[in-house]
Amino acid sequence: xxxxxxxxxxxxxxxxxxxxxxxxxxxxxxxxxxxxxxxVVNAKWMTNSTDGNFYPERLINRAELAAIMVKVFxxxxxxxxxxxxxxxxxxxxxxxxxxxxxxxxxxxxxxGYRGNLFFPNQKxxxxxALAIFAQAYGVFQFPEETVKEILAxxxxxxxxxxxxxxxxxTVISEGFINTDAQGNIFPLRPMTRGDMAxxxxxxxxxxxxxxxxxxxxxxxxxxxSP
Numbered sequence: 001x002x003x004x005x006x007x008x009x010x011x012x013x014x015x016x017x018x019x020x021x022x023x024x025x026x027x028x029x030x031x032x033x034x035x036x037x038x039x040v041v042n043a044k045w046m047t048n049s050t051d052g053n054f055y056p057e058r059l060i061n062r063a064e065l066a067a068i069m070v071k072v073f074x075x076x077x078x079x080x081x082x083x084x085x086x087x088x089x090x091x092x093x094x095x096x097x098x099x100x101x102x103x104x105x106x107x108x109x110x111x112g113y114r115g116n117l118f119f120p121n122q123k124x125x126x127x128x129a130l131a132i133f134a135q136a137y138g139v140f141q142f143p144e145e146t147v148k149e150i151l152a153x154x155x156x157x158x159x160x161x162x163x164x165x166x167x168x169x170t171v172i173s174e175g176f177i178n179t180d181a182q183g184n185i186f187p188l189r190p191m192t193r194g195d196m197a198x199x200x201x202x203x204x205x206x207x208x209x210x211x212x213x214x215x216x217x218x219x220x221x222x223x224x225s226p
Contacts, residue, residue, distance in 0.1 A: 036201035056194025
């Protein structure tokens with residue numbers, strides 16, 4: 001009887017192994033994202049809501065993305081900022097992100113739409129957000145063959161819009177992107193605050209890694225002349 005119960009318990013365990021593995025993967029991913037969020041909040045690149053929560057599942061809109069890019073890449077220090085302000089009908093001077101949107105447009109990190117509209121509340125896809133991040137970082141001018149090689153290991157790379165391929169190849173080559181276990185990027189999904197925190201934390205870690213300064217060997221004291 002005991003042997004039967006032991007065998008039954010083993011069967012149940014084996015049946016649940018995939019679920020247990022998925023749970024472990026999910027917990028690890030959650031822990032990793034929590035660490036990423038803490039890093040970008042400490043860097044003051046993103047902030048918590050007034051209630052103290054970060055809400056990683058919330059979607060990012062164009063105004064929020066502009067504000068983040070200005071902070072991360074210090075776009076306000078670029079020469080183009082000295083240009084006259086642009087007339088943007090849907091972003092009045094009273095808008096909370098007016099200055100950041102002006103800077104993002106003047107520096108060509110983001111583009112407006114027909115009629116000089118910006119659509120500040122429009123949600124962005126991962127492809128759009130990653131392309132704008134790469135634009136601020138500096139898009140590598142890879143030849144098309146190199147872009148294909150970089151994207152080849154990502155099953156859903158064919159769904160990347162043509163205008164974003166080189167930018168996303170840049171982000172991938174620099175290690176600033178998270179994928180699922182199969183390597184999918186999900187470029188057409190909306191960009192969440194958690195997704196953005198993941199990208200920014202990787203960039204932050206790159207910035208913090210400084211090459212070790214080699215120690216200069218001490219020169220022995222020269223013997224005094226007699």
